[in-house]
Amino acid sequence: MLRCRPWSMLLVLVFCSWPGAFSLAQKAVPLTIEQRQTFDQELQTLQESLEALHDRPASDIADASIFSKGLQWALQYDQQFSPRDIALMKQAIVRGKQRIEALDANKKPWSTRKGKLALGYVSAVDNSVQPYGVIVPENYDPAQPIRLDVVLHGSTRPVGMSELRFIARFDEGDEKRSSAPDKPYIELHPLGRVENCYRWAGETDVFEAIEDVSHRYNIDRRRIVLRGMSMGASGTWHLGLKHPDFFVAIGPYCGYVDTHHFSETPLKNFVKVGPLPPHQELGLHMLDSIDYAANAGVVPAIACIGEKDVFFQAHVLMVKAMQQEGLTMVNLISPGTGHVIDPVTHAEQMRRIGLYVDKGLDRQPQQLRFVTWTLKYNRCHWLEVLGLQQHYAKAVIAAHLRDDEIDITELQNITRFAIDISRLSTVPQKLRIGKTELSLSPANTTRTRKIVIERKENVWSLADRKGKSPLTGKRPGLQGPIDDAFSSPFLCVRGTGQPWNAAVQAYSNASLKRFADEWQHYFRGELPIKNDTDVTDEDIRTRNLILFGDPGSNSLIAKVLPDLPLEWTREKLRLGNQEYPADKHVPALIAPNPLAGENRRYVVLNSGHTFREAELAKLNYLLFPRWGDWAVLQIDPSYTGSTPIKENVLHAGYFDEQWK
Incomplete structure (x- = not known):
């Protein structure tokens, strides 16, 4: 664990709030009958105007819909509103109209704007409009691929105003201004469906937002960073270690890594998760990122935490978990600080992340060691796990490409796996699994570009289905729960x-x-x-x-x-x-x-x-x-x-x- 010197100025991020939650401190009151009628009427007008844009691309309509969607949820789920909330609702009406009018005139000024923007996309999960924020640097050149930093927000209680408060952090209007930062990367801030630690549809939201941004901007896929603070750090551990071939580096700052120990944090609102029924205990292996610590050997993790953070034990647990996997965790500790971001420590974290970004993601590593507990998380570069002996038990595969031979050096709880030849630096001729040696003929390695190996009656052999998964049994994408x-x-x-x-x-x-x-x-x-x-x-x-x-x-x-x-x-x-x-x-x-x-x-x-x-x-x-x-x-x-x-x-x- 490395200690970074403290600094007198701290960027405080409270565990249970985003920036923008200051409105909660103002007195909240119910809307008057007149206010309610006005907002309802304006919302209806926005929705009717959006329907009239049906011939525009869905992504364009989503950029305008985020404001009416935010207003709709605020009116539906909140009973009282602070003056700041009411101002945000009025601003949503104005901004929604501005974007609708621009689209109606076949214009989209926000598409070339630098600085902060609030955008939206239509989720494939439920066809809902989901907002996200981006920060485009002044030096962004569409002709040059640029690094993308995905920044996950902290915990916030889901309320009706959640979307509008989130949008307010990024929406500065669509006209060009001089507020764009001078940074070598675009920042993406997903909403993650508000509050679920980026699990379930919240996990999907992160990757859908990445894809939407990558359609709009020239993103360098070899230089995507994942980072976040508090719940955002927990999401960083969760997504980064389970998708270790997607990000060039991850930067969690003060995030939990398991369920049981974290639930014992001495905070009044916390609920202790004691011994669970066996099937629920097994299910935790799908979520607890500490079980995937070994994958930090694939994706570099540069973690930070305050010395006096009430959640300090979470990083101690991850340090031990990595040690058990033969890894050394980089854990930058800010002396004397609590659950906050120390700018000096954060700067050192970003410097170290930058070293990996400069190299770029190695898509053809010569050796890999990958751990999973479920086929939901089954891929690491050129290795894919296709079948398990038992779900929610630790599965390990380690492989080394040496000249024209792939040596499987470790294999645990896996009955079927694939090697994607197209992702290798050289085409192998042989595959060795313990004492078993399989010859990879040119027909195997050029026809399918993916070879599948399966175990039947304790004997490993090449599958004859041209790389397709079996039609029965649990398999990636069909594994539950x-x-x-x-x-x-x-x-x-x-x-x-x-x-x-x-x-x-x-x-x-x-x-x-x-x-x-x-x-x-x-x-x-x-x-x-x-x-x-x-x-x-x-x-x-x-x-x-x-x-x-x-x-x-x-x-x-x-x-x-x-x-x-x-x-x-x-x-x-x-x-x-x-x-x-x-x-x-x-x-x-x-x-x-x-x-x-x-x-x-x-x-x-x-x-x-x-x-x-x-x-x-x-x-x-x-x-x-x-x-x-x-x-x-x-x-x-x-x-x-x-x-x-x-x-x-x-x-x-x-x-x-x-x-x-």
Whole structure:
């Protein structure tokens, strides 16, 4: 651990707020009837004007829509507003109109503006508009590729005003000004769906924002940096170590790395996470970045923390985890400081990051050692893990390219993997796995450009499917748990037929409504919903289907049921060797959608996220999977949906690697 000298001037970033939260200190009051009517009318006008721009590119409309979307959420979820909030709402109306008028005149002045900008994109997850901030330096030349620094914000309680307060940090108007910084990089500030530690759709948001920025600016993909403070640092550990071939370096500043130890932080609002049911303990291996410490051997991590930071123990734990993997963690400690950014320490962090940026990302490393616990995170440069012996157990693969031979020096809990020949500096002729030597003929290495190796009956051999993943079993993109279905495009489907059991249908309807409310409030988008009779082949091909109801009410449940690891009749349902009366039990599960063929889409029964508003409204480290791949829920057979949902989880867990 290295100590950096303190400095008298500190840039203070409070753990639970962004800059801009100063408005919370001002007295907040309800809107008057006149104010409410005016805002509602202006919002309607903005939305109608945006609809009239339907022939413009979606990205252009998104840049204008971020203001009306922010105003809509503020009016829907907040009851009281400070003077600063009201000013931001009025400013959103002005700025929304300005961008709409510019687009209507076929102009887009913000596309060439330097300095701070607030932009937007349409998320593929739910077709919602999501805002992000960028800071373009004065010296940016579109003809020259430029470094991109992705900066993740700290924790903030999600409220209706969240978007408008976030946008206010970056929106300086669209006219050219002289406020642009003199830096050798563009900064991208994703919203991350506000508050989830960049998990689930929040994780997707970061990468979608990167792609949107890369379409607008000439980004050097070999020089993308990920950094952040507090929750942003936790997100940096999380995303950086699980996608170690994407970033040239990561810079976490004061961020947690696990669930259990972090939950024991002596703060009044913290909730201790004690021993959990076995399936929930396993699920933590998907999220806790400390389990992926070994991947810092691939992506350089330059960490910082204050000597008196209440979360100091988090970096101590990561130091030990890296030591166990044979690595030395760079941990710059600012003497005498708490949970703040010390400018001197931060400057040293940026200097060290710059050294890696100068070299650029090495896309053809000669040797790799990669660790994962799930096929959700399965790739590291030219290595891809395609099959595990057991999910949520540590999987390790280490490989070394020597001349014309690849030597697999370590292999643990992996049954199938691939080597992307096109990403290697030389074409290998041989592959060695322990005592097994496989010859790689020119046909193998030139026809597919990716060779797949699999273990059958304890013997390693080359797969004969030309690099394709198997059609059965857990595989990348189809590995669960239930919550993973909401990180990629999905569609909720309500049943319109005659239900087998009225109470089950009432529960399913209430569960869908609950999910819609939670998704809009906490994931900042309208939940995509269709009736089962309206689902198209395109929906099945491109989206995860989230089916609510039973085989009687939902025709799609009836269609997929024969291919699911579940028996379900009017009288009973069975998972594994357990049988339950069907009139007072509801199955919730995730599995590959048999209707989607090889398109790698999920089907989910009767569940949104398995964590609820109690966790979403509290602390982001509580957003871990509660049910795994499946659960059996006990309900009141007389339930009609007129009262709050009461569900008793009888059993929950994971399917095996063959979805059984």
